[in-house]
Amino acid sequence: MAQAEGLDKLLSEHPFFRDMDTKVRGIVAGCAKNEVFEAGQYVFNEGGQADKFYILRHGSIAIEVDVPSREPLILETVNDGEIFGWSWIVPPYRRTFDARTLELCRIVSLDAKCLRGKMEKDHSLGYEFYKRFIPVMAERLGAARLQLLDLYGNPRA
Amino acid sequence: MADPMTPEPFRIERVSRELADTFTLDLVPVGDKRDFDFQPGQFNMLYHFGVGEVPISISGDAGTKGRVTHTVRAVGTVTESMADLKKGDMVGVRGPFGSTWPMELAEGHDVVIVTGGIGLAPLRPAIYHVLANRGKYGRVAILYGARTPSDILYREELEAWSARLDVSVEATVDTAGTDWTGNVGVVTKLLPRGNFDGRDAVALVCGPEVMMRFTVHALNDQGVTNDCIFVSMERNMKCAVGFCGHCQFGSRFVCKDGPVFRFDQIEDIFRVKGI
Ligand SMILES: Cc1cc2nc3c(=O)[nH]c(=O)nc-3n(C[C@H](O)[C@H](O)[C@H](O)COP(=O)(O)OP(=O)(O)OC[C@H]3O[C@@H](n4cnc5c(N)ncnc54)[C@H](O)[C@@H]3O)c2cc1C
Ligand code: FES
Numbered sequence: 001m002a003q004a005e006g007l008d009k010l011l012s013e014h015p016f017f018r019d020m021d022t023k024v025r026g027i028v029a030g031c032a033k034n035e036v037f038e039a040g041q042y043v044f045n046e047g048g049q050a051d052k053f054y055i056l057r058h059g060s061i062a063i064e065v066d067v068p069s070r071e072p073l074i075l076e077t078v079n080d081g082e083i084f085g086w087s088w089i090v091p092p093y094r095r096t097f098d099a100r101t102l103e104l105c106r107i108v109s110l111d112a113k114c115l116r117g118k119m120e121k122d123h124s125l126g127y128e129f130y131k132r133f134i135p136v137m138a139e140r141l142g143a144a145r146l147q148l149l150d151l152y153g154n155p156r157a
Numbered sequence: 158m159a160d161p162m163t164p165e166p167f168r169i170e171r172v173s174r175e176l177a178d179t180f181t182l183d184l185v186p187v188g189d190k191r192d193f194d195f196q197p198g199q200f201n202m203l204y205h206f207g208v209g210e211v212p213i214s215i216s217g218d219a220g221t222k223g224r225v226t227h228t229v230r231a232v233g234t235v236t237e238s239m240a241d242l243k244k245g246d247m248v249g250v251r252g253p254f255g256s257t258w259p260m261e262l263a264e265g266h267d268v269v270i271v272t273g274g275i276g277l278a279p280l281r282p283a284i285y286h287v288l289a290n291r292g293k294y295g296r297v298a299i300l301y302g303a304r305t306p307s308d309i310l311y312r313e314e315l316e317a318w319s320a321r322l323d324v325s326v327e328a329t330v331d332t333a334g335t336d337w338t339g340n341v342g343v344v345t346k347l348l349p350r351g352n353f354d355g356r357d358a359v360a361l362v363c364g365p366e367v368m369m370r371f372t373v374h375a376l377n378d379q380g381v382t383n384d385c386i387f388v389s390m391e392r393n394m395k396c397a398v399g400f401c402g403h404c405q406f407g408s409r410f411v412c413k414d415g416p417v418f419r420f421d422q423i424e425d426i427f428r429v430k431g432i
Pocket of ligand 1: 213216230232390394
């Protein structure tokens with residue numbers, strides 16, 4: 001219980017959860033766990049089961065993809081106060097990229113099965129999550145589209 | 158300025174290779190014109206004899222007299238040919254022309270500089286000015302986006318600015334290999350992390366037009382209003398003094414009304430397709 005309260009406090013300090021109803025956040029904290037990753041560790045790998053969702057408290061994470069016969073490419077970095085690993089909410093709950101820590105990272109992970117179960121039972125919790133998730137996903141999609149434009153590329157190249 | 162249509166001869170004192178397609182020329186006047194005064198944001202018409210003339214922003218320090226610096230990206234006929242110029246070669250210079258970054262207006266406020274690619278070159282004189290007059294400004298954030306880590310312009314200087322305790326510097330790239338430990342993502346993503354108060358900030362923005370459009374939205378999200386956002390525009394130029402109409406942007410001429418515009422004064426034409 002004391003641990004869940006500590007986690008509830010950590011969640012309340014994170015921008016993603018800050019304005020969430022206290023009761024709802026308390027339910028979420030019941031699925032949460034504190035984790036620390038050293039620099040250079042993989043938090044998850046492409047193709048793996050998306051059984052957790054991550055809230056980055058401190059540090060930075062590279063979202064990357066392995067390209068055959070080339071160096072892996074970093075597509076995006078995630079920093080303090082952001083969330084990552086959103087495949088947990090989209091069937092078939094499979095990771096699409098690798099996530100690797102660029103420095104020591106303090107993370108709160110949420111058990112995806114536990115959370116999905118609670119959301120299934122309590123749709124208002126589901127709504128609270130989707131309301132926060134969709135803007136993040138839209139922002140990342142917009143950013144990915146801009147990156148695709150290769151804005152800084154040489155016009156002659 | 159003497160006859161604004163007649164180029165003055167300048168000798169290339171130094172050529173620095175910045176990136177695969179980008180180089181910096183330090184020029185010194187050789188004619189009667191021994192001094193060269195300009196304000197951050199202004200540009201010169203550089204005449205590569207026998208090839209052609211192009212508008213290029215001044216990228217050096219306005220506090221350094223007797224030398225003028227330009228950073229050029231080789232993208233076409235004139236700029237590609239300029240890439241072969243060497244120390245001792247001559248170029249013609251007309252200028253300085255155009256409007257300036259609002260360095261005085263920004264005094265007493267936070268300053269947020271958002272730039273991408275070669276867009277850092279026209280903003281470097283503004284950065285030098287802010288750093289030389291650091292006490293006159295509030296918090297200063299420099300946010301820079303490039304294509305890849307090897308396309309980061311003035312990397313050593315960015316690192317030196319970032320080591321200062323009184324400036325926050327963040328760089329990001331569109332893609333990177335795994336040896337890069339910095340940010341990957343669009344430059345607008347750096348804004349929420351920039352250390353400034355959007356309600357009391359003046360923003361200076363320079364980069365590809367699409368990047369500037371999205372940056373304006375992201376600045377608005379941080380509370381910066383359009384009358385506090387300044388952008389530098391690029392258009393093809395010929396005369397640079399408002400005669401020929403080549404650089405027309407809506408009802409304005411980029412060469413004499415710009416290149417630096419306050420965003421609320423051009424936002425009506427900024428999003429008009431084909432202008
Ligand atoms: C006020 C002002 C300040 C500028 N400052 C700088 C500067 O500091 N450094 C610098 O390198 N350039 C700067 N430019 C852009 C520079 O003037 C052009 O890149 C140059 O005129 C291209 O001439 P060119 O003969 O080499 O290429 P061209 O043969 O005329 O064009 C070759 C190709 O490049 C494309 N192109 C031309 N101009 C641009 C552009 N501005 N942006 C993207 N693609 C373009 C053309 O569409 C074409 O595909 C500035 C422009 C203006 C108006
Ligand atoms: S370049 Fe001739 S009017 Fe601007």
